[in-house]
Amino acid sequence: SAPSLAVVGVTGAVGQEFLSVLSDRDFPYCSIKMLASKRSAGKHITFQGRDYVVEELTPDAFQGVDIALFSAGGSISKEFGPIAVGKGSIVVDNSSAFRMDENVPLVIPEVNPEAMSGIKVGKGKGALIANPNCSTIICLMAATPLHQHAKVVRMVVSTYQAASGAGAAAMEELVLQTREVLEGKPPTCNIFNQQYAFNLFSHNAPVLSNGYNEEEMKLVNETRKIWNNNDVKVTATCIRVPVMRAHAESVNLQFEKPLDEERAKDILKNAPGVVVIDDRAANRFPTPLEVSNKDDVAVGRIRRDVSQDGDTGLDIFVCGDQIRKGAALNAVQIAEMLL
Numbered sequence: 513s514a515p516s517l518a519v520v521g522v523t524g525a526v527g528q529e530f531l532s533v534l535s536d537r538d539f540p541y542c543s544i545k546m547l548a549s550k551r552s553a554g555k556h557i558t559f560q561g562r563d564y565v566v567e568e569l570t571p572d573a574f575q576g577v578d579i580a581l582f583s584a585g586g587s588i589s590k591e592f593g594p595i596a597v598g599k600g601s602i603v604v605d606n607s608s609a610f611r612m613d614e615n616v617p618l619v620i621p622e623v624n625p626e627a628m629s630g631i632k633v634g635k636g637k638g639a640l641i642a643n644p645n646c647s648t649i650i651c652l653m654a655a656t657p658l659h660q661h662a663k664v665v666r667m668v669v670s671t672y673q674a675a676s677g678a679g680a681a682a683m684e685e686l687v688l689q690t691r692e693v694l695e696g697k698p699p700t701c702n703i704f705n706q707q708y709a710f711n712l713f714s715h716n717a718p719v720l721s722n723g724y725n726e727e728e729m730k731l732v733n734e735t736r737k738i739w740n741n742n743d744v745k746v747t748a749t750c751i752r753v754p755v756m757r758a759h760a761e762s763v764n765l766q767f768e769k770p771l772d773e774e775r776a777k778d779i780l781k782n783a784p785g786v787v788v789i790d791d792r793a794a795n796r797f798p799t800p801l802e803v804s805n806k807d808d809v810a811v812g813r814i815r816r817d818v819s820q821d822g823d824t825g826l827d828i829f830v831c832g833d834q835i836r837k838g839a840a841l842n843a844v845q846i847a848e849m850l851l
């Protein structure tokens with residue numbers, strides 16, 4: 513029978529996208545609970561033509577819930593994820609709280625489905641599965657098919673990350689600031705501590721003692737876990753750019769075995785969840801606007817790395833919707849594998 517669902521953080525940008533994706537993919541369910549903070553409790557949500565009242569997130573809310581999709585921040589996941597699992601729910605957590613826990617599968621369904629094999633609804637046992645960080649998902653959707661053919665030994669990533677990664681309020685602030693700046697007014701800086709419109713800056717995540725910020729170390733650590741390979745060398749620089757909801761990433765790959773650019777393009781053209789946009793003559797390549805609100809990750813600028821000998825190096829450019837494939841779609845695809 514169809515599972516009972518709960519969406520935790522339902523009023524947030526990703527929470528709302530959970531509902532869109534569940535509906536778009538006609539995900540089967542016998543019931544669905546809309547859960548959020550006390551502040552949002554009582555709000556009405558229409559989903560698939562029915563009216564739902566948002567309920568306050570409490571331990572009892574998970575009674576009888578088969579699958580709980582979480583996107584309410586790390587502290588909520590840390591507090592309520594284990595409670596939900598204890599009540600027999602399977603939690604798909606979009607926060608970073610449990611991603612690096614060795615007992616928690618970190619899953620991109622097109623990339624490493626085997627990591628969650630055996631976890632199914634209806635066994636009466638709870639479980640927790642972690643959704644990778646959006647910049648990791650978008651990068652690895654393109655890098656993994658190539659890795660599977662020629663074994664990546666080193667990956668260098670530069671990201672150009674959208675406002676949506678910092679939440680709906682950041683998206684609203686970008687619009688507000690753009691209008692203010694065009695009107696010659698001082699920009700309103702509540703979310704970020706500096707002007708965002710017509711600007712870009714190092715990602716707002718805390719900077720660690722090694723000089724990397726948390727977003728960059730997520731890419732490094734999550735890639736190694738998802739590829740189950742602690743030897744692969746990864747480095748990253750994450751930048752916040754004034755774009756609404758799709759991340760862009762420049763990725764340089766060094767392979768153990770030769771992989772020429774034509775073969776690489778063929779591999780990517782046949783990769784699940786990936787579309788190739790690579791028209792050199794027209795200078796037409798992936799853009800955030802083109803992938804926004806879409807499921808697929810777009811790849812282009814596929815070219816041999818001229819700094820490497822032979823065909824052991826490749827540069828690509830990847831764009832993907834941060835809220836959709838970067839978060840909600842990936843989580844719902846994980847949920848589909850539980851059925």
Ligand code: 2RA
Pocket residue numbers: 645646647673674676677678727834
């Ligand atoms: C960001 N990846 O884009 C983070 C949010 N999950 O800021």
